[in-house]
Structures are given as structure tokens and as C-alpha cells.
Amino acid sequence: MTQRIKFYQTGTLTVGNRLLDAENRSVQSTIDRSNSLTSGHRACQGCGEALGARYVVDTAMREADKKLVAVNATGCLEVFSTPYPESSWQVAWMHSLFGNAPAVATGVAAALRAKGREDIKVLAQGGDGGTVDIGFGCLSGMFERNDDVLYVCYDNEAYMNTGVQRSGQTPPTARTATTPTSGGSKGNVFGQGKNAPQIAMAHDIPYVATATVADLHDLENKVTKAMGLSGARYIHVSVPCPLGWGSQPCDTVRLARLATETGLFPLFEAEHGAVTNATKIRRKVPIEEYLRPQRRFAHLFKPKPDVEALAAIQAIADRNILKYGLLG
Amino acid sequence: MTAAEILSVAAFLEGDHAQAFPSFGSERMGAPVIAFCRVDDKEIRLREPVMTPDALIVQDPTLLHQVDLFSGLDTKGYLLINTTRRYRDLGLGDFVTKFPPHHICTVAASEWAVEFIGKPLPNAAMLGAFSAITRRVKLDSVQAAIRQKFPGELGDKNAAAAGKAYNTIRTN
Amino acid sequence: MLRQMEGSHAVAEAIALCRPEVICAYPITPQTHIVERLSELVQEGEIGNCQYINVESEFAALSVAIGASAAGARAYTATSSQGLLFMTEAVYNASGLGLPIVMTIGNRAIGAPINIWNDHSDSMALRDAGWIQLYAETNQDAVDLHIQAFRLAEQLSVPVMVCEDGFILTHAYERVDMPDLNQVQAYLPPFEPVQILDPADPVTIGAMVGPEAFAEVRYLAHHKHLQAVEVIPQLASEFAKIFGRDSGGLIQQYRSEDAETVIVALGSVVGTIRDVVDEMRDDGVSIGAVKVISFRPFPMLALRAALENAKRVIVVEKAFADGLGGIAVNSVRMALRGLTTPIYTIIAGLGGRAITKASLLRAFGEATRDELDDPHFLDLNWTVIDHELARAKEKRRSGPIAENVLRDLGLVGGKPV
Numbered sequence: 001m002t003q004r005i006k007f008y009q010t011g012t013l014t015v016g017n018r019l020l021d022a023e024n025r026s027v028q029s030t031i032d033r034s035n036s037l038t039s040g041h042r043a044c045q046g047c048g049e050a051l052g053a054r055y056v057v058d059t060a061m062r063e064a065d066k067k068l069v070a071v072n073a074t075g076c077l078e079v080f081s082t083p084y085p086e087s088s089w090q091v092a093w094m095h096s097l098f099g100n101a102p103a104v105a106t107g108v109a110a111a112l113r114a115k116g117r118e119d120i121k122v123l124a125q126g127g128d129g130g131t132v133d134i135g136f137g138c139l140s141g142m143f144e145r146n147d148d149v150l151y152v153c154y155d156n157e158a159y160m161n162t163g164v165q166r167s168g169q170t171p172p173t174a175r176t177a178t179t180p181t182s183g184g185s186k187g188n189v190f191g192q193g194k195n196a197p198q199i200a201m202a203h204d205i206p207y208v209a210t211a212t213v214a215d216l217h218d219l220e221n222k223v224t225k226a227m228g229l230s231g232a233r234y235i236h237v238s239v240p241c242p243l244g245w246g247s248q249p250c251d252t253v254r255l256a257r258l259a260t261e262t263g264l265f266p267l268f269e270a271e272h273g274a275v276t277n278a279t280k281i282r283r284k285v286p287i288e289e290y291l292r293p294q295r296r297f298a299h300l301f302k303p304k305p306d307v308e309a310l311a312a313i314q315a316i317a318d319r320n321i322l323k324y325g326l327l328g
Numbered sequence: 329m330t331a332a333e334i335l336s337v338a339a340f341l342e343g344d345h346a347q348a349f350p351s352f353g354s355e356r357m358g359a360p361v362i363a364f365c366r367v368d369d370k371e372i373r374l375r376e377p378v379m380t381p382d383a384l385i386v387q388d389p390t391l392l393h394q395v396d397l398f399s400g401l402d403t404k405g406y407l408l409i410n411t412t413r414r415y416r417d418l419g420l421g422d423f424v425t426k427f428p429p430h431h432i433c434t435v436a437a438s439e440w441a442v443e444f445i446g447k448p449l450p451n452a453a454m455l456g457a458f459s460a461i462t463r464r465v466k467l468d469s470v471q472a473a474i475r476q477k478f479p480g481e482l483g484d485k486n487a488a489a490a491g492k493a494y495n496t497i498r499t500n
Numbered sequence: 501m502l503r504q505m506e507g508s509h510a511v512a513e514a515i516a517l518c519r520p521e522v523i524c525a526y527p528i529t530p531q532t533h534i535v536e537r538l539s540e541l542v543q544e545g546e547i548g549n550c551q552y553i554n555v556e557s558e559f560a561a562l563s564v565a566i567g568a569s570a571a572g573a574r575a576y577t578a579t580s581s582q583g584l585l586f587m588t589e590a591v592y593n594a595s596g597l598g599l600p601i602v603m604t605i606g607n608r609a610i611g612a613p614i615n616i617w618n619d620h621s622d623s624m625a626l627r628d629a630g631w632i633q634l635y636a637e638t639n640q641d642a643v644d645l646h647i648q649a650f651r652l653a654e655q656l657s658v659p660v661m662v663c664e665d666g667f668i669l670t671h672a673y674e675r676v677d678m679p680d681l682n683q684v685q686a687y688l689p690p691f692e693p694v695q696i697l698d699p700a701d702p703v704t705i706g707a708m709v710g711p712e713a714f715a716e717v718r719y720l721a722h723h724k725h726l727q728a729v730e731v732i733p734q735l736a737s738e739f740a741k742i743f744g745r746d747s748g749g750l751i752q753q754y755r756s757e758d759a760e761t762v763i764v765a766l767g768s769v770v771g772t773i774r775d776v777v778d779e780m781r782d783d784g785v786s787i788g789a790v791k792v793i794s795f796r797p798f799p800m801l802a803l804r805a806a807l808e809n810a811k812r813v814i815v816v817e818k819a820f821a822d823g824l825g826g827i828a829v830n831s832v833r834m835a836l837r838g839l840t841t842p843i844y845t846i847i848a849g850l851g852g853r854a855i856t857k858a859s860l861l862r863a864f865g866e867a868t869r870d871e872l873d874d875p876h877f878l879d880l881n882w883t884v885i886d887h888e889l890a891r892a893k894e895k896r897r898s899g900p901i902a903e904n905v906l907r908d909l910g911l912v913g914g915k916p917v
Contacts, residue, residue: 064699066699067699068699069571069697069699071567072706078706078708079708082704082706082707082708083707083708083710084707084708084709084710084713085707085713087704087707089702089704090702091699091702092697092698092699092701092702092703093697093702093703093704093705094567094570094697094704094705094706095705095706095707096563096566096567096570096590096593096597096706097563097589097590097593099559099589100559100560100563100566100589100590103555103559103560103563103564103566103567104563104564104566104567104570105567106553106555106560106563106564106567107522107524107553107563107564107565107566107567107568107569107570107571107573107575108567108568108570108571108697109567110521110522110524110551110553110564110567110568110573111521111522111551111567111568111569111571111572111573111575112571113549113551114521114522114549114550114551114568114573115521115549115572115573116549120699137556137557137559137560138556138557138559138560138563140556141555141556141557141560144556145553145554145555329671332673333506333673336504336673336674337504337673340502340504340675341504345674345675346504346673346674346675347672347673347674348672348673348674349667349668349671349672349673350667350671372674372771373771373772373774373775374771374772374775374857375665375668375768375769375771375772375855376772376854376855376856376857377854379856
């Protein structure tokens with residue numbers, strides 16, 4: 001499916017659709033995309049989650065021939081898309097609770113199976129809090145039963161909807177409302193948090209992938225691949241949040257790319273518990289380049305660089321590069 | 329509990345109302361269990377445990393001196409113990425003198441169970457003996473209830489154990 | 501067909517006759533035998549294409565039911581006690597979304613201290629979660645109420661809990677007239693949801709509602725319950741036509757029409773109370789009973805009509821609110837507001853304490869002489885309580901109450917204290 005293009009548009013690293021063969025162009029570039037998350041919603045400027053969800057759901061809709069039901073956990077995506085009496089969703093869509101989206105999706109899939117309507121596919125989605133913290137029990141249950149659901153986690157690394165509190169995906173040293181940097185503390189501590197994609201893989205489910213809003217072709221390809229499989233599938237998408245990260249709205253895609261190019265957010269695919277593909281880093285970037293534009297890491301640079309912390313973060317990136325073979 | 333259940337089914341098969349229920353607890357193998365059965369010719373509405381039984385069946389005689397088994401048993405009641413020993417050998421010689429002699433019986437239910445079923449599960453034999461002593465339910469009904477609970481060969485074996493016990497009860 | 505069977509199996513077979521499409525199960529005593537039997541029935545192909553999902557928690561169990569119901573499937577689950585509390589958030593969500601799920605509650609106490617036996621603390625804790633609550637007196641009731649529950653739930657698009665006493669009913673073998681599939685299908689039409697997740701006609705379910713409309717949405721849920729007060733007796737009379745027996749309805753009266761003293765109760769204890777009423781009637785006492793079948797919605801008018809001529813009312817209940825007293829009694833008071841009828845509360849059967857005829861006879865007798873304290877805790881062992889209170893007064897670090905009480909009763913290692 002992937003077409004090798006060695007020409008990058010000036011000033012960006014984005015592959016233009018016009019340079020691709022028609023069949024390789026993105027779902028978003030086509031006029032018949034479903035526009036499942038349509039315009040007029042209330043996401044912030046530069047919202048990575050809105051961008052990611054738009055690509056994910058439209059791709060899933062194409063792959064399901066528009067026969068799709070989406071289940072959403074409580075969170076930004078749910079709140080900004082469905083302020084009563086409006087809805088931005090042009091897809092059969094349901095929100096139940098914060099921590100139960102995987103179970104609700106299981107229920108939808110079970111109902112469709114009972115009715116002999118397995119032609120209708122089920123997509124569940126939530127933020128990192130709803131997925132890896134409060135919803136993790138339901139998610140693990142959905143995985144171990146291998147229920148026929150594609151679950152997509154939009155990871156912006158904290159509870160943004162409630163005002164930027166720490167989650168199990170918040171990186172070390174990040175300042176959040178509950179990991180403050182006042183009183184000499186250094187934000188979120190090292191040695192905590194969980195690796196949700198690896199835990200998903202430990203369930204031996206058919207498909208696990210990571211993706212980012214910096215490479216939307218790759219995101220679409222992974223959704224396409226996942227939709228072609230049945231059973232429990234999981235895609236973990238890095239979605240920068242200008243509000244929570246303290247970054248410029250125009251930097252969302254750049255930060256998502258830097259997260260990958262530093263090695264902090266490796267892109268890979270895994271099938272039945274084994275990594276089958278990892279996206280190489282095109283040019284390795286020092287972590288400072290990724291951290292500096294984000295106010296949540298400002299204390300690492302001012303008043304003077306926190307050399308120790310920066311080295312520890314660089315070590316995390318280097319470990320990922322080694323672990324997934326991201327260079328060369 | 330299985331014995332109480334089967335007894336209730338036997339009574340049901342005779343057109344009676346019957347209610348069987350355990351003295352509820354967690355499921356652990358070998359834990360002491362009390363189960364109750366009420367039989368009546370009219371609807372049974374009462375939900376309290378049976379505190380003054382007309383008949384008491386003791387499946388495991390090792391409980392005799394561990395728990396106060398006889399507190400509610402009226403001297404007109406029936407007592408049936410699963411044992412090969414006599415009441416006086418069980419230390420109950422004086423106790424049972426208050427009862428009509430033919431109300432006080434023993435049956436070697438575990439032995440019959442081993443012989444007929446291959447395992448010391450005395451439920452069926454106890455119920456056969458119960459039928460013989462009290463005549464409250466017919467042996468036929470007990471055996472039909474046993475076969476309903478254990479279809480096939482296992483039911484036949486249990487029914488045979490019940491029949492054997494029916495004919496081998498010992499009064500004190 | 502008349503059968504002698506365990507309550508849980510009777511309920512499971514009744515559920516199977518209702519042709520659920522999705523059953524989600526998580527085990528908790530004393531609900532287990534219901535879902536075990538249902539898993540067999542599904543495996544044996546007795547429930548068509550029904551999907552049986554073993555989930556990882558009660559929260560997931562009801563969440564799966566929520567998803568299934570929203571996708572248009574008839575969904576069922578069962579729980580007890582801690583399990584009901586663990587799914588609380590989803591309990592409110594199901595009613596808020598108007599999803600006609602039917603759930604069996606095998607009533608059991610709530611810990612700590614952990615206790616697996618029967619009382620009504622679990623379902624009473626969630627009495628105001630927007631679900632209809634029906635209470636069964638017998639296993640026949642439990643069977644019949646479940647069949648009516650699906651009809652009621654789907655007609656009004658509101659979820660229904662059928663509450664049956666754990667162990668006392670779930671584990672009791674008794675006679676049940678088990679309906680056949682034709683009867684149930686004549687009574688219960690296929691589920692036609694009022695809202696459904698359908699890609700051909702996509703809707704948004706579960707949108708956020710702000711202050712400008714939330715109160716209206718909540719009122720409409722209340723309105724459904726008011727409708728249910730009308731619908732429940734209608735469904736009971738339709739049930740009688742097809743199944744040939746009176747079952748369900750809002751309340752049921754027993755020798756209470758002319759009674760000076762009327763007992764009000766829910767669930768299996770009503771059976772024992774009937775026997776007590778008969779005995780007291782034989783002794784010339786003017787006494788009767790009213791069984792509340794539908795606790796939510798609460799049958800205000802029907803109950804008032806049944807109680808307004810009574811000289812006194814005694815509410816027997818298996819749950820209570822610390823620092824207040826009875827729970828059901830407050831609804832009874834609401835039904836009798838404006839009247840001066842004395843109302844007594846008897847708290848009984850907590851954590852599986854047997855409710856005996858003898859104790860009820862004594863307490864009802866005291867009440868008829870207006871000598872009963874209120875609320876009255878039936879068969880409370882005051883020696884133990886006084887001992888523990890004295891211990892606590894004497895020593896701040898007096899230890900866990902539950903263990904102290906057991907030790908006083910000689911139930912823990914027999915150690916003297």
C-alpha cells in the first residue's frame with residue numbers, strides 16, 4: 001500500500017497527496033470522505049485529538065463501507081463534539097461513561113452478532129485518561145475476550161478536559177495541575193506511568209499500533225489495516241494538546257513529529273504480541289528540541305537547564321530507539 | 329442440600345407442596361451444612377429456617393458432639409443417623425430414651441453408597457431410610473426424584489442404594 | 501407446567517423464555533446460579549442466537565448491557581450486593597439513557613463487615629437511580645415479574661430491576677408453574693427500541709446536556725415512572741389473561757381490607773407475615789398485610805387507599821439508614837401524608853438474620869398495643885451491644901467492632917475477652 005516518495009514539500013515534511021498515485025491518496029483528500037466529525041465542533045485551536053479523530057473515523061467509515069457504530073468515552077472529544085442540542089457526528093455514535101467505552105463497544109458488537117449484522121463494525125475511542133486509567137479494566141477485558149472492536153486511544157498525556165491533571169500517560173517532569181512545579185518540585189516524577197501499547201500486546205490481540213497526527217497517511221494506513229482484521233485491535237495515537245502542553249496551536253503537528261523523531265513516541269505495529277514493523281527515524285532529534293516549545297517543560301530550561309532531568313529523558317528516548325530499532 | 333432438594337422433589341411428585349433450602353454459606357468442600365425441607369399439602373409461605381423439625385437426618389455423625397443438633401427436635405420427632413453404630417455407642421443412649429423407639433433409627437448410608445455408587449455419598453440412602461421410617465414420602469417417589477436429579481446409570485445406582493437403605497434401617 | 505426447582509434456575513429459564521439477545525455475567529453470590537444456568541441454556545442453543553459475555557466486573561456487565569441495548573438488543577444481567585454498588589455509575593447511566601435493560605438483583609447485604617446473606621441494603625441503596633424496582637415474594641413471583649419486566653421496560657424505555665431475596669429465594673427449591681414459550685411470546689412482543697445505533701440512520705446517543713435542558717430531561721424520566729404506575733397494573737391484568745394467574749401489579753393486599761393493623765413489607769418475608777397474620781386473626785386480632793411489589797415507582801395512591809382506614813401501620817424492612825431508621829417507611833409516610841396514622845418500623849433480617857414467626861408475633865403484638873419502640877430492631881442482642889459500647893467508652897483503641905462482637909458471641913476462637 002505504501003508508495004515510496006523521496007520528495008518532500010519545501011519547509012515541511014509532509015507528503016503532498018498530489019505526488020501520490022490516486023489510490024494512495026489519503027481518505028481526507030477525497031471528496032467522498034464521510035466527514036464523520038464535521039465542522040462546527042468546539043475543540044480548541046490546534047487540537048490534536050480532533051485532527052486524529054477526524055482521520056481515524058473517516059478511514060474507519062471508508063473501510064466499513066459506512067456501516068460503523070462509534071462508542072466514545074467521556075472526555076474532550078465527547079464534550080466538544082456533542083454540546084446539546086448539537087452534534088458534530090455524522091456516524092451512529094454513543095457516549096455512556098468515562099470508564100466503560102470498551103465494554104459498551106463490546107455490548108454493541110454482541111448485539112450486532114446476535115442480530116446477524118456483523119457487516120456493521122464497531123469503533124471505540126477515548127482519551128488517555130479514559131483509556132489507560134479509569135477505563136483500563138474494561139479495556140483489558142475487551143482485549144482478553146478478543147471482542148470485535150477497534151479501540152483508538154487519543155493520547156494527549158493528561159486529563160485535559162478537566163483542566164490538565166496528571167494521567168498514567170503523563171511523561172516524567174511534565175507540569176500538570178496535579179504535578180506542579182512550585183516549591184522546587186520538578187513536575188511529574190520519573191519511574192511512573194504505563195506503556196499502554198505494550199500492555200495491549202501482552203493480551204496477544206490481533207493488532208496493536210501506535211500512530212501520530214504528524215503522519216496522517218501512516219495513521220490512516222494503520223486504521224485501514226486494523227479495520228481489515230477482526231477481534232480486538234488497539235491503536236494508540238499521540239495527539240498534542242496546545243492547552244495542556246502549553247504550546248502554540250500551529251505547532252501541534254510539529255510537536256507530534258518531534259515526539260517521534262526524538263524517540264520518545266516510537267511508531268510501530270504489532271500482531272499477536274510481536275512487533276512486526278517500526279517506523280525508522282529520519283533524523284534523530286535531541287529531546288530538547290521537542291521539550292523546549294512546551295510550557296509544561298519550561299522548568300527544565302529556566303532559570304538554568306536541569307541537566308540531570310534532561311539526560312534522564314534523553315535516556316528514555318535512546319532506550320526506545322534501541323528497543324524498537326528506530327535508527328538506520 | 330442435595331438430599332433436601334431430592335426430598336422436596338419426591339414430595340412434589342406426590343402432589344404435595346415442598347420447600348427445600350440450605351442454611352446458606354460459602355461454597356467449601358466438607359464444610360458443615362444444614363439444609364431444610366418442609367412438606368405440606370397446602371402452599372408453604374413461611375420462610376424461617378426449620379427450628380423445630382419433625383424429623384432430623386444426620387448425614388455426618390462426627391458432627392454429633394460438635395454442634396447442638398437436637399435443640400429443636402421434639403420428643404415425638406424422628407431421628408435418623410448415618411452410622412453403623414448404635415445410639416448408645418454414639419453416647420446418645422440416654423438421650424434417645426425420650427423418643428418412641430421406632431422413631432430412632434440408624435442406617436449405614438455411607439456403606440450402601442460405597443457399595444452401590446462407589447463413593448461415600450449418602451444422600452440417596454438417607455432418603456430411602458427416611459421414607460422407611462416416616463412414611464411421609466413413598467420410596468417410589470424418592471427413587472423417581474433421585475433419577476430426575478441424576479439421569480442414567482448414576483440415578484439407577486443411587487435409587488438402588490435408596491432401596492437397600494429402605495430395607496436395612498435399624499431401630500435403636 | 502408445574503415443576504419443583506431451584507429459584508435461580510426458575511428465573512434463568514424464565515429469562516431464556518424472554519429471548520434476550522445479549523446476557524452479560526459477572527459472578528457474585530448469591531446471583532451465581534442464575535447466570536450459570538443461563539450460560540448452559542445459551543450453550544445448548546436454547547436461546548437462539550443469544551450472546552453470552554463473561555465480563556471482568558459488574559461495571560463492565562452493565563456497560564456491555566448498555567451498549568447492547570443501545571444497539572437494539574434485548575439485554576439482561578444479574579447481580580447482588582457489592583456488585584450492584586460497583587456498577588452504580590452505569591446503573592444511573594442506563595436509566596438516564598432510557599435503555600430497557602432488565603437486571604435481577606439477588607438481594608444481599610453490603611459490607612463491611614462482609615456478609616453474603618440476604619437483606620435489602622443493595623437494592624435500597626439504588627432505589628432512586630431511575631430504575632423501576634419490583635420485589636418478588638416467591639419464586640413464582642420472580643418468574644412472573646421478570647416476564648412482565650421486559651414488557652414494562654420496553655414499553656416505557658426504562659430499565660427494570662427485579663429484586664429477589666438472596667438464598668431465601670435464589671437457593672430455595674419450591675413449586676413453580678413454568679410458562680411455555682408460546683405464552684411468553686404472546687405476552688412479550690419483539691423488542692422495538694425507541695432509539696438505536698444504526699449506521700443507516702445515525703443518531704448521537706448520550707450527548708452532553710447543560711443547565712438549559714437538564715431539568716426537563718430529568719422530569720421526563722420522572723414522567724416515565726408516573727406512567728409506569730398506570731402501566732404496571734395493566735400489564736399484570738394482561739398477564740393474568742395469558743398465564744391464568746394473578747401476578748405483579750403495584751401492591752397486593754392480604755386480609756388487610758378491614759384490618760386495624762396493617763403490615764407493609766417487600767419480598768419473601770411477606771410469606772412469613774401471611775402466616776403470622778393468619779395466626780393473629782385466629783386469635784381475634786384485626787390485622788392484615790400489604791405487599792409492595794413495585795417499590796419504584798412507589799404506588800402512592802394505591803398504597804394510600806390500602807392503608808387509609810388502618811389504625812396503625814407497621815413497615816417491616818430489611819434495610820435501614822444509619823442515624824435515621826427505615827428506608828421504605830419514608831415512602832409509606834409519603835403515601836399517608838396528612839393522616840395521623842401511627843407508623844412503626846421494624847428493621848429485620850439484616851445480613852441473613854432469620855425472621856421468625858415467633859419474633860414477628862411478639863413485635864406485632866407489641867405494636868397492636870402501641871408498646872413497640874420505633875424504629876424497632878428485631879431480635880437485637882442488647883447484651884453484645886451494651887458490652888461493645890462499654891468497651892469503646894473505656895478504651896479508644898477498642899478494635900474492630902465486628903470482631904469484638906463475634907468474640908462476645910464466642911464465635912471467634914472462643915477466646916474470652
